[in-house]
Amino acid sequence: MRGELYLPLALLFLSSGLSSNAQNAEGGAEEGAEASAADGEPVLYFERVIELNCTNPNLPKDTYHWTKNNTEVSQLKDKRFQLLEGDAVLRVKPAHELDFGNYSCASRGGHALSWRVWGRPHAKLAADTNVVEGQKLKLSCKVVGKPAPAVSWRFRNGSEGAELPLEEGALDGRVSFEDADGVPASVLVLADARRADAGAYSCVPGAAGVNATTTLRVKDMYAALWPFLGICAEVFVLCAIILVYEKRRTKPELDDSDTDNHDQ
Incomplete structure (x- = not known):
């Protein structure tokens, strides 16, 4: 009972x-x-x-x-x-x-x-990231929320591609991770950036956190050289035009001086 x-x-x-x-x-x-x-x-x-x-x-x-x-x-x-x-x-x-x-x-x-x-942990990343081809890239993920869990990373190449997990040694061994502010793997290091590395990188804090994504653009290593070469070409063309103009203007003056001497 x-x-x-x-x-x-x-x-x-x-x-x-x-x-x-x-x-x-x-x-x-x-x-x-x-x-x-x-x-x-x-x-x-x-x-x-x-x-x-x-x-x-x-x-x-x-x-x-x-x-x-x-x-x-x-x-x-x-x-x-x-x-x-x-x-x-x-x-x-x-x-x-x-x-x-x-x-x-x-x-x-x-x-x-x-x-x-x-x-609840929230990840923070810059919306856009740029790197020059061949240089080293560091993506720092700041995590707000205590206690901060370990961070994992994902990569999507293109707007329609599937997200792939990034692990130590991924992308031909060029990916590594560092700890910062007591958060494990919160810094992604990409050595020798390549054009194919461009895409969306997501920082995932723990299993219940809010992710953050940055769009990576990899610039051509000669991208800064092309504007300089363009300026040099413009200066060269301008100097050539001035030189030709000066030669044509000087020739009539010389012809006039020869005629004056002959009359005297």
Whole structure:
């Protein structure tokens, strides 16, 4: 009899925990979406707002206690941290990337929940990139969002081509990666750029981040020489015209001087 009574309560508790853990931050890529960290633990991503619901389904008027990274929320003294609906809901607005961490709540009635909250990473790249053929290229991907995940790169040659992953030693061994600002592989190094390397390069921060793409244009190594040669040709033609004109103008003057001497 007791087992039959406890079973519905257990199911109710599990359903409330799942619904609370599934809440995502306002403005996320997908409402209620979760991802996993490298160790497989579920991660809740936020962008502009963090909102966590710890309502006790058995005691809606329960008393709640919140912590962030084992520090009581009441001790944070930050007006952005707000407790709503009888302290059952924690809202952080506006949320900053440094608000990531482990959040937990516990009620006097024995209800407890925890969240692993990370800022959704956003990649930033220049919209257009130019490089001269034969030179070394470095593409730096800046990642906003803590903790910053490892970065992966993709390449698409042409507007209709498929995106291909770029790994160490790709493109005939000319691709390598460097770490910057604590973000692994955030700098793509392309040695000896070629005309065929032109295309779209995408920086992908982790599995749930927002990508950034730059369009690479590879200029001919003699591109800067052609305008100079054109100017030289214009100067040469101009000098030739002036020289011919001066010769034609000088000849009649000489003829007039010969005629004057003959008359004398």
